[in-house]
Amino acid sequence: MSMQKNVESFIGCDSQYDEAGIVLFGAPFDSTTSYRPGSRFGPSAVRHESFGIETYSPYQDADLTDSCCKVFDEGDLELPFGDPLPVVNSIMDNVRTIVSDNKIPFMVGGEHLVTLGAVNALYEKYPDMHVVQFDAHADLRDDYLGTKLSHACVMRRCHDFLGDMRIHQFCIRSGEREEFLFAKSHTHMHKFTTEGIEDLGKALAVSNAPVYLTIDLDCLDSSVLPGTGTPEAGGISFMALYEAVIGLIGSGARIVGVDVNELSPMLDTSGASTALTCKLIREILIALSINR
Numbered sequence: 001m002s003m004q005k006n007v008e009s010f011i012g013c014d015s016q017y018d019e020a021g022i023v024l025f026g027a028p029f030d031s032t033t034s035y036r037p038g039s040r041f042g043p044s045a046v047r048h049e050s051f052g053i054e055t056y057s058p059y060q061d062a063d064l065t066d067s068c069c070k071v072f073d074e075g076d077l078e079l080p081f082g083d084p085l086p087v088v089n090s091i092m093d094n095v096r097t098i099v100s101d102n103k104i105p106f107m108v109g110g111e112h113l114v115t116l117g118a119v120n121a122l123y124e125k126y127p128d129m130h131v132v133q134f135d136a137h138a139d140l141r142d143d144y145l146g147t148k149l150s151h152a153c154v155m156r157r158c159h160d161f162l163g164d165m166r167i168h169q170f171c172i173r174s175g176e177r178e179e180f181l182f183a184k185s186h187t188h189m190h191k192f193t194t195e196g197i198e199d200l201g202k203a204l205a206v207s208n209a210p211v212y213l214t215i216d217l218d219c220l221d222s223s224v225l226p227g228t229g230t231p232e233a234g235g236i237s238f239m240a241l242y243e244a245v246i247g248l249i250g251s252g253a254r255i256v257g258v259d260v261n262e263l264s265p266m267l268d269t270s271g272a273s274t275a276l277t278c279k280l281i282r283e284i285l286i287a288l289s290i291n292r
């Protein structure tokens, strides 16, 4: 019997890098958060609290420990605080490596700006990529208080290189009027709910386009997930998000990368927001493995 070092991984994600189809990693950065910081603690909280949920999904009748589920937990990136540019570049480097090894990157934020690094790295390999965003906020500002690298601008920065009509936004219910005007001619914006996700999944599956999935947890109603930096009332339920996301993955759309961001665990001392996030991550990891 050989002993192993006691290093914590997300529950059921104990595969080695070489055999893994999915690489989970944390991006603990929250320096551009406009309201309440704390999402830097998201990845470590999720990893630790994941031992409070089961590896088995009764929804999908599958288990994170099934042979089709091979997930390597890389741990958290070591990111500097304050300056977002080296953070985005560091995430880009990491995702570039994962993608060049034909694995799916699964990033746990951190604030939503971390998405920019992952999307940019994947775009290098997949210039025809689409991004599906679940979020309360449009995140389409060209700048926020003079800075272009802010979580309030992340989808606008992605649009800079993705181009028009590549970003599909769901559950959006907050932003400046200019962002909603911008969306009319540059993105596909679905306000308030996930309505339209089924048709989108079918279209993306038919076209076989690469798809990046970014889930800002504040798309959920703030009664469902209060542990987030910029809570916004009027959001969706956990099951609505579950059905939209797992439905999209199951539609045959070619998912090439995923992130779940903006969990700020200390803002919900009940722990329920973190537990919800763990469950969502489990379900997505299983769905990606089944549909790979």
Ligand SMILES: [Mn+2]
Pocket (backbone or CB within 6 Å): 112, 135, 136, 137, 139, 151, 216
């Ligand atoms: Mn966002």
